[in-house]
Amino acid sequence: MTTLASDPSTYVGNPDVPDDVFADVLRQVTDFVRTRVVPRETEIMTSDAIPADLRAQVAEMGLFGYALPQEWGGLGLDIVQDVEVTMQLAYTCLAVRSMFGTNNGIAGQVLVRYGTDEQRARWLPELAAGRVVASFALTEPGAGSDPAGMRTSARPDGDGWVLDGSKRFITNAPDAQLFVVFARVHRADGSEAGIGVFLVPADTPGLEVGAKDAKMGQEGSRTADVTFNGVRVGPDAVVGGDVEVGYRAAMSSVVRGRLIVAAMAVGSAQRALDESVAYAASATQGGTPIGDFQLVQAMLADQQAGVLAGRALVREAARLYATGADTRIAPSAAKLYCTEMAGKVADLAVQVHGGTGYMREVPVERIYRDVRLMRLYEGTSEIQRLIIGRSLVRAAQTGRS
Template identity: 35%
Template structure:
């Protein structure tokens, strides 16, 4: 019998119904296609529109802009179900939990009305292009430029590791509008990719894990984008905009990590209970029980901490340091737990037909994206300095 989990004070009937809808969608319409998507390194485009039909896109965006009219809790329960189902071939976090909120927070009314309804329906897939071949976490070093020429910006540069990049119809691109100003010279431009001259997508990138997710390079060669597409009313606000949204992004990463961690434990308990060794089950060995006890403890701590962070976010009290704690600790813990669970599975744990092998491979990048965990610790350290 599994251990009872603590009641979640923020969960209500509406959120429970949304979670059930998301669970059915991921389990029945996505899980059976994961192997196919992994082989082709991207999901089918139609899955985005299907998610939109079910109300699983932009649930935290007001209904006036085509969204679900909910909040971060609605996004969190969908993220949790996606993590539990091990469906990582497309990123709802990037699309709904992050990009949509850049538009909601900084976009003009015209921009919101132009793009958010299409994102909510799945007619537009969203991506964020920050990382470059020579600049990752340190966004001040980006080289992609945007020069104002009449009523357009002219973009030149390249971005890499872009999640949702293959299908992306709308990309938020971090650019230097003034290369002499460091962070104060960074701006965000919204780029519609359809029939855009000078824009091209690179090959699908071969990754160790998350092989079904469409991750590509993007190239901009004298791409002309209307000046109207600048996010915010003035240039040079991009770095501040990014910093303001990162706590939300990092909390959603932690939500997914905590859910996947519990899935890893549950699968391993089921395996150890039926696996025979020395005339008894693998679960009968004290070593197995103790290891799983440690893993379950870490999963329970992760969920409790994430729930506390969620409550802080709802109260407007989630600071950058606490979000960084949640992001680094849960992603580190997921890697530890996944490794222990692979070991308990033995040779089968290294076979991709077993979910635990995919969890193990997919988990590693969590310590890198959203800001590396070393950077998370630096953010925390700065907050505790006297």
């Protein structure tokens, strides 16, 4: 976890969770995934729910707050450690990580980085313990990868605010006790003042959660639309106490989330590769293990190369993000490459399995469906290409000026 100290921009470790302690955390997470979750993947898929006993064990292990600061009840893992944990968690069905991912990620990090002391004290211990599940309410029917197009509004009302609008595909919405809501702020004179972030408890009058979405994959992960009809919140609901921090909070949280999605893609691709190798070594065609056929070996080789490259890229991008050396291009490049790679690896896994790979309850069939979403959320692959290309050109232009 520690790299050469001769480079001043190099990540040199997390003092809150030193390498030996983190190694033990990672071993526990890996053991939990392989021995407790993997055997129950079919149960999770067919029931479209996470068993209560698994949720209880997740809370007991501290996974609802593993990336939240220790002072607020979390484990205090940094982004470099987070991607390592995420790669292990994504080895199994992604719904398990989704259950607590928003607490640690895009919702929890908004509070960590931008919340007031009072907001952190009120919500972060609850998030870390799993007593509160948070939802990150950013995406809208007309505003997905580009939050600048959002229409949900917040207008001043006395000393508070009134929210109106709707959000779509909101993870954990059916189970959330807290919504971190992004809204376009309108001043008293009707003019706009950018995007603000508001903390809205789920039981606030006027907040309605729609029916659970029926999705292609990721069974057990519950998403739904959320509607705000005259939802009134007090001044203490504004994250950071300032409506002008909202857009920065949205962008910084989404960028960090891109690294996490990239790590998830690597974990899923590793599982698809492992399933492919195991099947190729045992399944036979005409009495010969199919893994002895060179064309099958070529597919395994392509899978292995993709996984190795993706893992290296995620680790390097997380290091650059942690040091501040690159908080824009590297996360987008990691997200773009790793999610596209996972799709290719999953497709090859089905091909290696032949007709068996098309059958439900075969892991590679589920993985094939699960990883497809990764190219869409936290910014589509097309958006990542635009970010990377535009940033490279602007950097070159700035360098010449």
